[in-house]
Amino acid sequence: MRQGNVLYDNHIAGTITETYEGEYIFLYHPSYLEATGSEPITLTMPLRTEPYRDKRLFAFFEGLIPEGWLLDIASKNWKLNPNDRMGLLLACCRNCIGAVSVQPKKSGND
DSSP, rough: OOOEEEEEEEEEEEEEEEESSSSSEEEEOOOHHSSSOOOOOTTTTTTTTSEEEEEEEOOHHHHHHHHOOHHHHHHHHHHTTTTHHHHHHHHTTTOOOSSSEEEEOOSOOO
């Protein structure tokens, strides 16, 4: 299982998880939901307590992954398969342009 903390404006907004069964789950953190002024990371994933689940990586997160020549460079430098979307998300999206970034989770306490 691989996980990443999803940050919105440098605040942990939630967690993205790829399960061993190949399912993707995004869950907003309770503290983010309770904070005044919290905004959804994307309009397609409004704030809610229930997790979002899908068999494919959510389109919003796919959009954060580089494409074209930049994807080629990232794949070669980090020795990642271009089809390993979660691996690319965790490796390439730590410092994205815009308000959202994804930081690999190192332990269950992050």
